[in-house]
Amino acid sequence: MDTLTTYRSIVGDMGKLASALSLLGWDQQTHMPTKGVAIRSQVTGKLSKMQFELLTSDELGTCLAELRTANGLSELERASVRRVGKDHDRNRAIPAELIEEQSIAQTQAQTAWIAARQASDFGAFRPHLEKMVGYARKFAEYYGYEEHPYDALLEDYEPGMTCRKLKAIIEPLRAELVPFLRQLMEKGTRPDASLLDGTFDAETQRRLCRRALEVIRYDFEAGGLADVAHPFTTTIGPGDVRITNRYLEAHLLSSVFGALHEGGHALYNQGMPEELYALGIARGSSNGIHESQSRMIENQVGRSLPFWTFFQPVLAEFFPQFKKAKAKDLYAAANVVSPSLIRVEADEVTYNFHIMVRFEIEAGLLDGSIDVADLPRLWNDAMKRYLGVVPPNDAQGVLQDVHWSMGYFGYFPSYMLGNLYAAQMFRTLRKELPTLDKSIQAGNFEPLLGWLREKVHRYGAAYEPQELMKRITGHELDGSHFVSYVTEKYGAIYRL
């Protein structure tokens, strides 16, 4: 067997294990009975270990060493060697015992976090968080970095991103948006959302969300929609990209935007050709780029006037009380801004502030300038500075997210970057598809999907995010597009 064939076979086997692991994970959240958890964690642990052994194997290392300088590879094969090669190097950099140790600490930290959040008791979580920060700092040293230990971790989620670059992105955003939010709240006219008051049957919402997903061209023959507590999208393979959602009877739009958000993620993976799967690069260019696809469908598309012009009669098919509702009133009601405590409930204007709070803290924890013990105070101070609100307790404050208990430091910025990438891409998209609003208004989402397939989806992880952005928009990430998008849109809605 030649090296390329061996390489493709190892990567193919990793993909098969990844597919099984995705199904095991999806099932765990959707159908697994409570008493099935013990065997499930054993099975997942075993397959993960096999996957890790393949990824860090000498055999793969030998293939990679040869292929890195080989001629005659296709563009996608070269991309695969780059991305898989980076994963191989990074995973080999950490001693296996340390990974196992961290994984045990992670399980304990997660359990402790659940209890601590329930009791709103940061003190009970603190020693676990200190441990997780300790591991993150150790990992950063093993991975290596030039300037800031945080850079070493960011690389997992956002290749090429650094602490310095993030600060340069955040500073102008903060400078523009903090006063803009104050203006909105003080001088703007808050839209009337009372037409969304009421109780909305969950099963009818479920059918409505199915329709919304069909509308945006999500392919149900290559996926499915299941119920869960915390919605997510999972890729089991080409032709099997599943969405999950939840239905709150008091919050109709929550499920609709949940479906559009997850639908955006799913369209990305459904749009990746099989060759990307075979080469282990059927994933997002980065977490941020993946998030850009969900945010664009949810916000730039789903929270737009053309969308609601089309969607109002659809909504009325399922909930007849909206038969006489006006598109512009639904549009306005879907775009209420309100500074709040919880990230996952945040609107477009305030969402990024939640990320800035977390970024300040994470960077400080990594370089040692912040102590875990000070987190509740620092969190509340930052919330006050950015959003003007202060959590009444730690459950609604510093304890709200699961990420730190899992050791995911460096993950949060992806959410913000997703918003920024989406705004910048959408600007280009609108230029290149000048009739976009008309098609959306007519319920034709084919041009939109065609553009995304062509420019984003079909490349998967072949390009790193800044390279992809340059190819699509001509420029690396530039946060000013998001600022214009948000200030124009919400300035108009709030009649500033």
Place this chain on the structure above:
Amino acid sequence: MDTLTTYRSIVGDMGKLASALSLLGWDQQTHMPTKGVAIRSQVTGKLSKMQFELLTSDELGTCLAELRTANGLSELERASVRRVGKDHDRNRAIPAELIEEQSIAQTQAQTAWIAARQASDFGAFRPHLEKMVGYARKFAEYYGYEEHPYDALLEDYEPGMTCRKLKAIIEPLRAELVPFLRQLMEKGTRPDASLLDGTFDAETQRRLCRRALEVIRYDFEAGGLADVAHPFTTTIGPGDVRITNRYLEAHLLSSVFGALHEGGHALYNQGMPEELYALGIARGSSNGIHESQSRMIENQVGRSLPFWTFFQPVLAEFFPQFKKAKAKDLYAAANVVSPSLIRVEADEVTYNFHIMVRFEIEAGLLDGSIDVADLPRLWNDAMKRYLGVVPPNDAQGVLQDVHWSMGYFGYFPSYMLGNLYAAQMFRTLRKELPTLDKSIQAGNFEPLLGWLREKVHRYGAAYEPQELMKRITGHELDGSHFVSYVTEKYGAIYRL
């Protein structure tokens, strides 16, 4: 690591792969989208191969060789070494290339069978069936046998069973039941089943079946109920034994008995202690014993008067038209006998005849006394002899079952043996629990389940079927108990 530890670790890993494979299989029938089939077959193929490699590994062979003569093993450990050892030997007996060849032919034969059945064209399936018979005969030679090549295959499904023993079981059954059926049809009074006419909403049936499963003490926290085209039960692990079912709006009892049948299978696996899972013997003592558990709950329990005395008001909760129905009328309607063409729709009296037809043919194919080309004629002749009906076409005749296309020769007898084991066990059960009818009538299924747990479930595959039957009933299988059960029950219902 000592040998026992190594052995338990290998068997444990096989169990983890088996669990993942079970989930992959369950999902394929329940939730997998159509376009997910390509990656699914790759993933399943890969994990199956890894499982096969572990089972046939030299390392396992070395452990087995040592443990077979070792002292100090627990009773369950010794049973594990016996059963896993047999699997190891049998799987090593077949050259790997032959298994791969057969597996490819199997996929082709299945595809051909689906098309041939649809077109009712035996000729199109014939060359594939000839191939599958050829492989079965080769496998039999590799496995080895004393008397009849069929014996070598029976061992997979029913350890210790032989062609000669089967003939000795079938002959008296046939001699008693063929004239009994004729008597029923000619002199009996067929019960009036018209109270079951109507259309019954599928969702209400689904809820009713859920209730029926709760009633028999199926543990939903260790399982679940999903929709499929062809119902089955799957064991993903201790604490995760899932049932599937289907709902025909014109046939209310079909789903109820389907649920009870699968429930019987599921109770068996839910009743196996974790140690059996860890030792690779958390499966039925044989296919026939597994089937006895489903048949007993479906027939001896579910098709009894005490059951319907309890269940009539439950049924009326879901379908109010049965509020005034009498238990004895429902009981009679659930026990109509009618010689028919299709095995899976057969009643208790005629079911075994369908198996006898298949057994005659399978034994003849294996020893070469029957040619595949003659099958349609032989099938129709045998149907006439046993059941007095002749299929109008091969789709409803020799092409009706999937088993042969998969190379499962020797499987069918398990269905009949299940009926016989169930009747014999139930006789003992009634003696040991003299108040059984009263508890069932009162909706208390705890004594029944307790007995099954104690006598059958907790042993899993620790004992081979005849040994288990001796432990439970004092005797090896004796078909006369089934004859008494059926002639008494149906003689009374048909007022002979």
